[in-house]
Amino acid sequence: MAEIILGISAFFHDSAAALVVDGKIIAAAQEERFSRIKNDSAFPSAAIKYVLEEAGVHPEEVTQIAFYEKPLLKFERLLETYHAFAPNGLRSFLKAMPVWLKDKLFFRRMINSELKALGFPRLKLLFPEHHLSHAASAFYPSSFEEAAILTIDGVGEWANMTIARGSGNKIKILKEQHFPHSLGLFYSAITYYLGFEVNSGEYKVMGLAAYGDPEAEETKVFIKKLFDEIVDLREDGSFLLNMEYFRFATHLTMTNDKKWSALFGVFRRGKEDKLQQLHANLAFAAQKVLEKIVLRLARTALNLTGSKNLVLAGGVALNGVANGKIMEIEGLSELWIPPAAGDSGGALGAALATWHISLNNEREPISEDAMQGSYLGPGYSNEQIGSMISKYTGLNFRYLEETSLLEETAKAIENGLIVGWFQGRMEFGPRALGNRSILGDARNPEMQRKINQKIKFRESFRPFAPSVLEDDVSEYFDLSSCSPYMLLVREVKAAYKNENLNKSLGFMERLDEKRSAIPAVTHVDYTARIQTVSKKTNLRYWKLLNTLKERTGDGIVINTSFNIKDEPIVCSPQDAIDCFLKTEMDMLVLGNYVLYKEK
Structure with a gap:
C-alpha cells in the first residue's frame, strides 16, 4: 500500500499544500493561486483539492497529514514574550489573546474540521517544528547525500535561525537563534x-x-x-x-x-x-x-x-x-536553494519530514534535485484551453504547431513586443520560471520601464530577471553554475557592461541609463537575478530561447511573473486571458494558441 502524505502550511501567510507519495513529490501549490488573494493565509482547501486531483487520490486514501509547525509551542512563545515585556504591549495582547483562545489553541480541532469538510476521515495529525519543515524542504529534494543546512526567517515557534546537518535521511539541528x-x-x-x-x-x-x-x-x-x-x-x-x-x-x-x-x-x-x-x-x-x-x-x-x-x-x-x-x-x-524557500515550502517540508524522519524511510539516490524544476502546479491541455477561449466573445486566437508557435513568439520578442507565456504546469514558489511568465527582449533599453508601467503597474525602480539558456549563462554573467530557481544575483560580465555612465544623474533618472548590452535585465549595480533554463526540466521554454538565439544571436529574455501588482501569479487560462485583457501586453501564448492584442 502506498504511503500518501499531505503537507499543509496555513494561517500566517502564503498557505500551501503538497502531496508526497512514497517519497516522490507529486504536486504542490499555494492557496493564493486559486483564491486570487495575494499571500492568502486561509486554510488551503483549494490547493489540497488540486494536489489530490493531480495524484488521482481520494481523501480517504491519504495515510499521513502533517502541518508545518507546532501551534502550541508558538502560543507558549507568545505568552512568554508578553510576560517578559509587560506592561508594554497590553493593547496587542488584548487583541491577540481572544483569537488564540477562540481558535488557535484548538488548531488540531480546527484543522480536522477543515479536512472533514473536504471528505477526509479523522487521521492523527503530525506537527514537525517550523524550522525542521524548512530544513526538510531544502535538504531532502537536493542532490546532496550530506550537506550543511541553514534556515533563516522571521520566526517559527521560538527559532528564527537554525543550523543543521543533513545526512542520508537524517537531519540533526546543531544551533538555533x-x-x-x-x-x-x-x-x-x-x-x-x-x-x-x-x-x-x-x-x-x-x-x-x-x-x-x-x-x-x-x-x-x-x-x-x-x-x-x-x-x-x-x-x-x-x-x-x-x-x-x-x-x-x-x-x-x-x-x-x-x-x-x-x-x-x-x-x-x-x-x-x-x-x-x-x-x-x-x-x-x-x-x-x-x-x-x-x-x-x-x-x-x-x-x-x-x-x-x-x-x-x-x-x-x-x-x-x-x-x-x-x-x-x-x-x-x-x-x-529550493524554489519555495518561504512558508509555502513548509508544506512540502512537513510532508518530506514525515516520510524520512517519522516513518524512517531512506532517501533514493538522486543525481538532480527532486523539485522537477518547480513545475508542480496545475497544467491545462490544449483542449481545455480551447474550451476556455470559446467562452470569450471577440477574441481571435490561432492554433499553431510547435515550430510555428516558437518562431512566431521569438519574432514578436525580437520586434519589441511583450508576450504573455502560459505553458505546462504552474510553478510552486514565488517565481515564474517560464510557465506563467511575461517575456520581453532583454536587449531593449525601454523594456524594463514599459513592463513596469504598462503591464505590472508597479514601482519603476524594481528590476527584472533574465532567463538564459543554461549553457550560455557564463557568457553573460559571472556565474559558472546553474541557477534554476532565480535565487542567485550575480554581476553582468565586463564585456557586456557600459561603464561610461553619467555619475551626476539623480536617483530615479538612473533607471533610463543603458547599463549593458542587455539593459532590460541589468540592475543599476550591474547585477541580475538569474534563471538558467534547462532542456531537461522545461523543454518548450528552452526551445523558445534557442529559437530566439538562432534569430538574434542571444538566447536570453526578460522573465517576470504573469500577474499585475497586488495580484497572485495566474493559475488558469481564464486568469491569463483576464490579465492580458486589462494590461497593454501585446501577445498571449496559451499552450499552442496565440492571440495578438491588435487583432
Missing part, C-alpha cells in the same frame, strides 16, 4: 520603515538597495549606526537586536519610529511618499547588515558540519543578493 533576535524581522522592520508592505515588500528593499550610494557619508553613517546601536553581531553570525528600537514583539507595528528617526534623521516613509536617495541609502545599509550576518552564519554552518555543500531555506533565503555572495565563500563546493 531564538525570538525576538531575528534577522528576518530586522529586514521586515526596515521594509516597514521604508513604507513597503511587510511579508511582501522585502523584495522591494533588496531592489532599492542597489540605488544606494556606498561612497556617500550618509550611507556609511547608516551602516555604522545599525551595528553600533541596533545589531550586536558576533563572529559566528549570532546577534542581539536592541529591542528599544522595535515594536514587533509586543505591539501592532514593527518599529519604534521615534527612536529610529532620532537615530537616523529619517522619518518613516508613507506608502505614497516619493522615494529619495536617503531611502535608497538606508536600504543599502540594511542589505549590507543582512549580508554580513548571512555570510557569517553560512561559514559557521560549513564549519560546524564539516560539509562543503550548503542548502538554504526560510524567507531570508529568497534574498538573491545575499545568496550570490555566499557562493564566494572559500571551502563551499555547492549551494542549493
Whole structure:
C-alpha cells in the first residue's frame, strides 16, 4: 500500500499544500493561486483539492497529514514574550489573546474540521517544528547525500535561525537563534520603515538597495549606526537586536519610529511618499547588515558540519543578493536553494519530514534535485484551453504547431513586443520560471520601464530577471553554475557592461541609463537575478530561447511573473486571458494558441 502524505502550511501567510507519495513529490501549490488573494493565509482547501486531483487520490486514501509547525509551542512563545515585556504591549495582547483562545489553541480541532469538510476521515495529525519543515524542504529534494543546512526567517515557534546537518535521511539541528533576535524581522522592520508592505515588500528593499550610494557619508553613517546601536553581531553570525528600537514583539507595528528617526534623521516613509536617495541609502545599509550576518552564519554552518555543500531555506533565503555572495565563500563546493524557500515550502517540508524522519524511510539516490524544476502546479491541455477561449466573445486566437508557435513568439520578442507565456504546469514558489511568465527582449533599453508601467503597474525602480539558456549563462554573467530557481544575483560580465555612465544623474533618472548590452535585465549595480533554463526540466521554454538565439544571436529574455501588482501569479487560462485583457501586453501564448492584442 502506498504511503500518501499531505503537507499543509496555513494561517500566517502564503498557505500551501503538497502531496508526497512514497517519497516522490507529486504536486504542490499555494492557496493564493486559486483564491486570487495575494499571500492568502486561509486554510488551503483549494490547493489540497488540486494536489489530490493531480495524484488521482481520494481523501480517504491519504495515510499521513502533517502541518508545518507546532501551534502550541508558538502560543507558549507568545505568552512568554508578553510576560517578559509587560506592561508594554497590553493593547496587542488584548487583541491577540481572544483569537488564540477562540481558535488557535484548538488548531488540531480546527484543522480536522477543515479536512472533514473536504471528505477526509479523522487521521492523527503530525506537527514537525517550523524550522525542521524548512530544513526538510531544502535538504531532502537536493542532490546532496550530506550537506550543511541553514534556515533563516522571521520566526517559527521560538527559532528564527537554525543550523543543521543533513545526512542520508537524517537531519540533526546543531544551533538555533531564538525570538525576538531575528534577522528576518530586522529586514521586515526596515521594509516597514521604508513604507513597503511587510511579508511582501522585502523584495522591494533588496531592489532599492542597489540605488544606494556606498561612497556617500550618509550611507556609511547608516551602516555604522545599525551595528553600533541596533545589531550586536558576533563572529559566528549570532546577534542581539536592541529591542528599544522595535515594536514587533509586543505591539501592532514593527518599529519604534521615534527612536529610529532620532537615530537616523529619517522619518518613516508613507506608502505614497516619493522615494529619495536617503531611502535608497538606508536600504543599502540594511542589505549590507543582512549580508554580513548571512555570510557569517553560512561559514559557521560549513564549519560546524564539516560539509562543503550548503542548502538554504526560510524567507531570508529568497534574498538573491545575499545568496550570490555566499557562493564566494572559500571551502563551499555547492549551494542549493529550493524554489519555495518561504512558508509555502513548509508544506512540502512537513510532508518530506514525515516520510524520512517519522516513518524512517531512506532517501533514493538522486543525481538532480527532486523539485522537477518547480513545475508542480496545475497544467491545462490544449483542449481545455480551447474550451476556455470559446467562452470569450471577440477574441481571435490561432492554433499553431510547435515550430510555428516558437518562431512566431521569438519574432514578436525580437520586434519589441511583450508576450504573455502560459505553458505546462504552474510553478510552486514565488517565481515564474517560464510557465506563467511575461517575456520581453532583454536587449531593449525601454523594456524594463514599459513592463513596469504598462503591464505590472508597479514601482519603476524594481528590476527584472533574465532567463538564459543554461549553457550560455557564463557568457553573460559571472556565474559558472546553474541557477534554476532565480535565487542567485550575480554581476553582468565586463564585456557586456557600459561603464561610461553619467555619475551626476539623480536617483530615479538612473533607471533610463543603458547599463549593458542587455539593459532590460541589468540592475543599476550591474547585477541580475538569474534563471538558467534547462532542456531537461522545461523543454518548450528552452526551445523558445534557442529559437530566439538562432534569430538574434542571444538566447536570453526578460522573465517576470504573469500577474499585475497586488495580484497572485495566474493559475488558469481564464486568469491569463483576464490579465492580458486589462494590461497593454501585446501577445498571449496559451499552450499552442496565440492571440495578438491588435487583432
